Amino acid sequence: xxxxxxxxKLQPIIATxxxxxVSADNINRDADLTQELNINSAHLVDxxxxxxxxxxxxxxxxxxxxxxxxxxxxxxxxxxVKK
Amino acid sequence: MKHxxxxxxxxxxxxxxxxxxxxxxxxxVGKSGVRFFPELEKLNFSCQIGAKPEVSEEQKRKYFxxxxxxxxxxxxxxxxxxxxxxxxxDAGIEAAGKDSEPLWDLGIVFGTGTSGVEKFRESVxxxxxxKVKRLGSTTVAQTMASGVSAYLGGKIGAGNQVTTNSSxxxxxxxxxxxxxxxxxxxxxxxxLCGSCSDDGPxxxxxxDAMKVLTWKHNEEPERGSQPMSAAASGFVPGSxxxxxxxxxxxxARERGATIYAEVLGGNVNNGGQRQQGSMTAPNSIAVQRxxxxxxxxxxxxxxxxxxxxxxxxxxxKDPTEIKNWSEALKRKGSDFPYINSxxxxxxxxxxxxxxxxxxxxxxxxxxxxxxxxxxxxxLHPEIAEILDRERIPTELINTTLKTVxxxxxxxxDVNACVIFRQNSN
Numbered sequence: 001x002x003x004x005x006x007x008x009k010l011q012p013i014i015a016t017x018x019x020x021x022v023s024a025d026n027i028n029r030d031a032d033l034t035q036e037l038n039i040n041s042a043h044l045v046d047x048x049x050x051x052x053x054x055x056x057x058x059x060x061x062x063x064x065x066x067x068x069x070x071x072x073x074x075x076x077x078x079x080x081v082k083k
Numbered sequence: 084m085k086h087x088x089x090x091x092x093x094x095x096x097x098x099x100x101x102x103x104x105x106x107x108x109x110x111x112v113g114k115s116g117v118r119f120f121p122e123l124e125k126l127n128f129s130c131q132i133g134a135k136p137e138v139s140e141e142q143k144r145k146y147f148x149x150x151x152x153x154x155x156x157x158x159x160x161x162x163x164x165x166x167x168x169x170x171x172x173d174a175g176i177e178a179a180g181k182d183s184e185p186l187w188d189l190g191i192v193f194g195t196g197t198s199g200v201e202k203f204r205e206s207v208x209x210x211x212x213x214k215v216k217r218l219g220s221t222t223v224a225q226t227m228a229s230g231v232s233a234y235l236g237g238k239i240g241a242g243n244q245v246t247t248n249s250s251x252x253x254x255x256x257x258x259x260x261x262x263x264x265x266x267x268x269x270x271x272x273x274x275l276c277g278s279c280s281d282d283g284p285x286x287x288x289x290x291d292a293m294k295v296l297t298w299k300h301n302e303e304p305e306r307g308s309q310p311m312s313a314a315a316s317g318f319v320p321g322s323x324x325x326x327x328x329x330x331x332x333x334x335a336r337e338r339g340a341t342i343y344a345e346v347l348g349g350n351v352n353n354g355g356q357r358q359q360g361s362m363t364a365p366n367s368i369a370v371q372r373x374x375x376x377x378x379x380x381x382x383x384x385x386x387x388x389x390x391x392x393x394x395x396x397x398x399x400k401d402p403t404e405i406k407n408w409s410e411a412l413k414r415k416g417s418d419f420p421y422i423n424s425x426x427x428x429x430x431x432x433x434x435x436x437x438x439x440x441x442x443x444x445x446x447x448x449x450x451x452x453x454x455x456x457x458x459x460x461x462l463h464p465e466i467a468e469i470l471d472r473e474r475i476p477t478e479l480i481n482t483t484l485k486t487v488x489x490x491x492x493x494x495x496d497v498n499a500c501v502i503f504r505q506n507s508n
Contacts, residue, residue, distance in 0.1 A: 020148060021181075042220040046154070049219060 006055075006077045010070065013050045017043045029071045047073075055081055088266045089506065091340040092174025092328030094166040094277070095442045098134035098321055098429040101142060102169060107446050109428070110454040111479055115305040116429040117319050126284050130296035132304040134321035134430040135282045136162055146238070154219055157199035162324035162435070163231035163279030164238065167193060170275060171239060174328035175340060179240025188334075190243030190271040192261045193232040193326070194254035194278035196434035198247075199225035200285040231279050231324075243271040251493030252394070253351070254278045255325060255437025259501050260349035262329045272334040275326060280435035282322030290320055293363075295398060308431075309458040310395040310424035311405070311466050311475060318396040319430030325438030327445065342506040343449045347486070348380030349501035360496040365400065367407050370498050374411035374490060377500035383486060385412040388420045388502075390453060390487040392444045395424035396431050402465035404492070409469050419470035420488075421480070427457030437491035437499065444489045448505050453480040 007029065015024040017039045026037060033039045039047070044067065048059050051073065057080035066072055093103050098116025100106035109116075116134045123131040135158075143152065143161065146168050155161070171178070179186050202225040209217045224230055229247040236245040244265065250257045255278035262274030280286065290296050297317035300307035308319040335342055352373045354366025378385055391408060395401050408422070409415050425440045432439050447453060455478050462472060483505070490500040 016153065017150060040220075043150075045216075045220050049217065 001078070001081050003074055003078060006074050007070070009054055010051070010073055013047060013054060014070065016050070017047055027070065029074070030069060032069050033067070051077065057081060086267050086269055087332035088263050088329050088346040089332050089335050090327050090343040090346065090445055091330045091335050092170040092176070093343065093442050093445055094169030094173060094326040095324070095439055096136045096138065096162040096165045097323045097439050098136050101136050101138055103173065103442070106442065107450070110425065110443050110446065111452065113428060113455045113457045115457065116321070117304045117307050119301060119304045123284060128284065128288070128291045129294070129298035130291050130317070130320065131301040132307045132319055133282065133287060134319060134432070136323045138165070154221055155225065156202040156205060157225040157230065157281065158201065158283070158322065159195050159198055159279040159281040159324070160225060160231045160234050162322065163193055163195070163277065164234050166277055166279070166324035166326040167235045167275055168238060170277070170326040170328045174330070175338065176273065176328065178238060183240065185240045185242030187242040188272035189239065189241045189275070190262070190265055190273070191232045191235055191239070191241050191245045191275045192248055192258045193235055193275065194248040194250070194258045194434055195228060195231055196249060196251060196254060196280055197286065198228050198230040198281070200281045201283060202226050204285055235275065239275070241275070249434070250497040250499070251495055252431070252433055252436055253491040253493040253497040253499040254434040255439065255441060256489060256491035256499035256501055257351050258438060259327065259329070259346070259441055260351055260499060263346045263349060263501070266329055266331050272331050274329045276329055276438070277324060277326030278434050278438040279324035280322045280433040286433070287320040296320055297397070306458055308397050308427050310397040310427050311401050311456065311463055312397070312459045313461040313463045315397040315401055315463065317398055318426065321430035321432040321436070323429070323432050323435045323439055325435060325440070325442040327442060343445050344503045344506055347383060347502040347504050348377060349499070350376035350380055351499045352376065353498065354496035356496045362496070363494055365403065365492050365498070366496055367403060369496065370407040370492060371411040373498035374408065374488070374500050377488065377502050381502035383502065385414060387486045388412060388488050389484045390447065391420050391422040392440050392487065392489040393422055393424050394490055394492045396426055402463050405466045405469050415469050417471045417474070419474045421453045421474055421476065423454055423456045423476065427459060441489050441501070444487055444503060448484050448487055448503055451481060451483045453482060453484070455479050
């Protein structure tokens with residue numbers, strides 16, 4: 001799976017958790033999920049569950065700790081699906 | 084100085100009407116909200132009828148975003164938020180802006196019996212399967228008892244006390260009294276008060292097991308709930324939410340708000356599960372004392388009560404309740420106030436009952452009518468001995484009511500009675 005394919009699949013998942021005043025157009029690879037996209041930090045665990053379902057992978061507590069930006073998410077998924 | 088307290092907003096999500104307008108129309112004609120549920124039959128319930136509000140997806144989305152509805156499974160919070168926000172809108176009070184300070188003078192007392200039972204049920208299955216992570220981020224907020232007040236607090240930006248009370252079937256009436264006390268003592272200017280109850284087999288099952296629900300009307304649900312009737316055979320389980328905005332008279336006048344009624348006073352007490360009182364049965368001495376203390380709190384005489392909205396669940400305790408009212412007020416026969424029970428239409432909304440019934444009281448007071456008692460053609464003989472038949476109307480009566488009493492009683496021997504008066508300002 002290419003990084004581009006992963007990014008395409010991640011976008012709608014992230015969009016689900018955006019606050020009402022943040023448009024999905026703001027999503028980019030470098031965007032910080034909570035600081036820039038204003039996703040409620042409590043919702044990060046829900047993003048992770050949706051990512052696990054979408055890619056049929058499982059994230060560890062350590063993975064969750066490194067998750068800050070969209071790129072982090074792509075990197076985590078890349079690592080897991082390759083295995 | 085004791086601040087006077089008035090009602091400036093109403094909201095309701097009832098099995099026979101969602102929204103104040105629909106509910107108002109429904110109670111005038113005695114519309115039933117009781118239905119047969121095949122699910123209860125499948126689950127071997129003796130009582131297969133119940134009452135749930137019929138909320139459309141559109142109504143839901145007026146108050147909840149798509150994100151909030153994701154993995155949302157708490158009927159009580161849904162009903163409570165809808166009723167509470169309707170009362171806010173009706174009162175003409177705007178929520179605090181996203182980046183503004185909270186509304187320091189507005190508080191919330193919104194009760195429930197138990198929160199998010201269906202969400203809890205989902206969680207138990209996941210936990211038992213070792214999938215704790217799958218509980219996601221909203222299980223706590225949906226299943227904590229104070230979930231409903233927390234959801235409301237966030238939508239409104241309330242900055243005064245935001246809490247949930249719980250006193251079984253007296254919860255809704257108690258919430259109003261708690262809000263009244265917060266305003267009368269000067270701690271808050273506006274208090275959103277109400278209560279909600281989840282619905283469905285998880286909440287209703289325990290009552291079915293106790294055999295306190297009627298099992299005789301599965302074929303004729305609308306006839307199922309028969310308060311004060313000779314044939315009363317147990318209550319019909321219900322659900323929903325009622326809400327009212329209480330406000331200091333000064334604040335309401337300053338805003339030029341519509342004043343529906345004044346809260347004159349109220350009382351909450353407990354029978355101690357002593358004498359004839361128990362976990363499930365009321366101590367009549369405590370009930371009478373609660374009613375009399377409410378009159379004292381309101382500084383009115385028993386003769387001033389024009390109308391009573393009873394607890395009256397359609398069980399063997401209905402005659403006891405009527406006796407208690409009669410003895411507490413020292414009134415009987417044709418001198419007894421008008422009395423009715425909303426439960427004939429929408430069953431027993433449990434923790435939500437007191438607040439939904441209180442909304443019906445304010446509507447009757449403000450619009451000058453007494454709604455008809457449903458399914459009470461054959462009055463219970465012990466009740467007929469105490470008061471005249473015409474005091475328990477089975478048809479709509481258009482009449483001005485000035486001073487009214489609403490009481491609720493519940494498991495744990497809890498009692499609550501509140502007195503409202505027509506707005507004279």
